[in-house]
Amino acid sequence: MCGIWAIFGSDDDVSKQCASALRIGHRGPDCFRLENINHFKNCCFGFHRLAIVGDTYGMQPMRVHRYPQIWLCYNGEIYNYRRVAEQFGFNYETDCDGEAIISLYMHGGIEFAAKHLDGVFAFILLDTQQKRVYLGRDTYGVRPMFRLLKDDGFLAVCSEAKGLMGLSHGHDDHEVNIDPFPPGHFETYDLSPNGKVTLKECARFHKIGDMPKYDALVKPLDENDHYANIRALLEGAVKKRLIGGRRIGCLLSGGLDSSLISALLLKHAKKSGIIYPVQTYAIGMEGSPDVEAARTVAKYIGSEHHEVSFTPEEGIQAIEDVIYSLESYDITTIRASVGMYLVSQYIRTKTDSVVIFSGEGSDELAQGYIYFNKAPSAEEADVESRRLLGDLYMYDVLRGDRTTSAHGLELRVPFLDHMFTGYYLSLPPEVRRSKDGIEKYTLRKAFDGTGLLPDEILWRPKEAFSDGVSSVKKSWYETLQEYVEEQINDQMMEDAPKTFPFNPPRTKEAYYFRQIFEKHFPSKSRWIPYYWMPRWSQTNDPSARTLKHYKDSS
Known part of the structure; x- marks a missing residue:
């Protein structure tokens, strides 16, 4: 996990604007660098490093002797x-995985x-010879990036939106657009001497569900055995x-997803040469079913x-810090983030693990939310699954990051x-849908039948993370309801559509x-286009414990 920041074409004092880069220092606590770009006026890179791969040459902006024009x-x-180096005959100068981006770009271009x-x-990526700036983000937006682009040609980019607040050239922040960069896309900009x-081009390089084009490390084993292929690929x-080179641990809620990842991590850690005991982490309130299962x-x-x-x-005391970290006001995301924020705080202060595995993405990919049981057809469940995957960067992936x-800490999501x-996603929709509830x-x-996990865990019913950390007797969402009831009055709710015209809150908790959110990020509510809610269910609350299926299974 690192923090990246850059500005191009500033009309203001660059040294003052660079202070904005310090707002994302938490992403890279090991060291920090600011560097101006030669021969281009008022352009600067900032980098906060969390050293994971390439300890010697890991500082950025990265430059190599072979291609001095590339930043x-x-x-x-x-x-x-390493695979692409073998495939295309690259001779890396560093031990950093990121050098592959430079080599591949020089070999065949940005796409x-x-x-x-x-x-x-x-x-x-800046090519000073071609006078081009390129931005790119992975398919699911696992790593974050925001950009601010003004009509006068000013461009600012940062891992988190908070690092772009205040870079509006004399305008209020609410007058400029700070937007999340779309996952699975790249953008090309022409760069002038000043x-x-x-903006020259914006294009998608990888669609949700498309099989990748690169020479893969692991491939399906048997086209007739999808169970074997699922095991092999995971x-x-x-x-x-x-x-x-940093110690690895894993979040473990006791649900299917984190349990599978934890078990596979333990299985392969020793085989890969890891000699330390792998740590797992569970969090919950007193009486939490997650803690017991974990x-x-x-x-x-x-x-x-x-x-x-x-x-x-x-938990309530942490809410403001959580919202500031998330840059979101989505109800489900905030509820689930409190426990994850607090366990991450514990990991950082009480252990030496830095790389953290988790089970994010499984619910969207494998149709794990309980409401999928109510999908009218396998085809509609498939459409919903792909929609969720496309929006992950605004919800669960955002929470995890x-x-x-x-x-x-650095999160990894297999x-x-x-x-x-x-x-x-290439499997037939009927194969991927829920079966027998x-x-x-x-x-x-x-x-x-593999023995990887106990049957009681492998077939344990879905428990939403924000509910699983709670006591069985009283859910975390119920605790929140009682607290916000004292904070928000009826008049506020009546005026909510006028106070917050976009996505007006419909509950006191949402308000x-x-x-x-508005205190820290005024007029930026469009970062979250809608509140996450289950489909095909008659409920006004996203908590799994409000769903009839959950109550029956309990």
Whole structure:
């Protein structure tokens, strides 16, 4: 996890504007660099580093002797950097995975480079010879990037939107557009001598569900056995993410997704040369079903397990910090983020793990949300699954990135591996839908009988993270309802459509979150185009515990 920041064509004092880069220092606590660009007026790169791969040459902006005209700033991991070197005959000068971006770009251009990257990334590449600036982001937006582009040719880019606030050239922040860069896209800008940019091209390089074009590390084994292929590709996704020199751990809620990733991580850690005990982390309130289930998994797989407990008061106290970190006011995202934020804080302060695996992406890919049981058809469930995957960067992926990076950790999400998602979505819709009321049936069945997990965990019903951390007797969402009832009055709710015309809050909890969001990010509500809610269900609250299916299964 790192923090990238850059400006091109500033009319103001660059040294003053660079102070904005310090707002994302949490993303890279190891070191920080600011560097002006030669021969281009008022252009600057900023980089906060969390050292994972390439300790010697890992500082950015990256430049190599062979291509001195190329400047690269990126946040991410390129898992196939050695593979593409073999495939195309590259001779790297550094031990950094990011050098693959430079080499691929010089070999075939920016679209060629993006299509051949197996990994997660957000990058800014400057070619001073061609006078071009390129931006790119991975397919699911696992690594974040925002950009501010003004009509006068000023461009600013940052890992988080907060690093762009105040760069509006004498205008209020609400008068300029700071937007999330779209996942799976690249943009090309022409660069003038005064550093101003002109947008030349915006194109998608990889669509949701498309099989990748690059020479893959792991491929399907048997076209007639999708269970074997699911196992092989998910194991491959975990193994390729073991790169780096920092200690690795895993979030473990005791649900299917995190349990599968934890078990596969433990299985392959020793094989990859990891000699330290892999740590797993569970968090919950007193009586949390997640903590109990996670304890069962940890004992079964043999991890060095940590349990973190928090009170309702501690959860409520963390809400403002969570919203500032998230840059979101979405109800579901905030609820689920509190526990993840607090466990990440524990990991950073109480352990030496830095790279953290988790199960994000499985619910969207494998149709794990309980409401998928009510899908009218397999085809409609498939459409919904793809929609969720396309919007992940605004919800669960955003949650995973911001809650961990707020504490200088790097998150890795094997379920969003390109080969795995591409293969899984290539299966017929009927194969991927819920079966007999069991969500993620195909994923569960793929590991049935392997001994990887106890059956009670492999077939454990879905429990939303924000509910699973709660006591069975009283959910986290109920605690929040009681608190916000005292904070927001009826008159505020009556005036809500006028106070917040876009996405007006319909509940007191939503109003409370929105107030905090607007305090830090005024007039930026369009970052979240809609509130996440289950489909095909008669409910006004996204908590799984309000759904009839959940109540029946409990």
